[in-house]
Amino acid sequence: MADLFEKTNVKAGARTELHDALHLTGAEVSVNTLPAGASVPFVHAHRQNEEIYGILEGAGEAEIEGKRVPLGAGDWLRVSPAAKRRFFAAKDSPITYICIQVKENSLVSFTAADAVIE
């Protein structure tokens, strides 16, 4: 059984996946950096997972279902499983982003409805 909590530290780098490091059970979370001018080398979609992207630093673009979406620090995206997506760093800037994978429609209640306040 996993401990009640676990902690790890993510150093700057190409890609760090947290699912196994933290024994996550409800999400995969990755921290990713694309160097200036680079892109994820494939288009992908998902079978059942919603993805949530948050841009931490830098700039770039997503191409989602053929639509170009400019991205900068503080931008957050939800992408439905079926949407075909690809990510690009800007020509003159790296981009660092987190990607959260969760099962679509899996969250039943949250925050006030799920919390127990002492």
Next chain:
Amino acid sequence: MADLFEKTNVKAGARTELHDALHLTGAEVSVNTLPAGASVPFVHAHRQNEEIYGILEGAGEAEIEGKRVPLGAGDWLRVSPAAKRRFFAAKDSPITYICIQVKENSLVSFTAADAVIE
């Protein structure tokens, strides 16, 4: 029905919740800043949600089940639903963190198993 993707932008501030803004279905994601010396004013646990915390900037501490856990940029935590938790900024530094709420044990497959590569 929600669009295949949605985008929003989070400005620096006290707390931004993304569930409704992005029509998330598998997670609630919030971006939070506690000023130096401040803390979340209550201890809380959850009924069924795992929480994943990522520290974006600054420094502080969590108290989880009575154990003090120092927090700095790049640190990531998984906290089980039942664990009693509270968060503090450092006396001399604000802390900015994201909090991801997902239903415990809801992720069935992920990354290579769930992806469809074009």
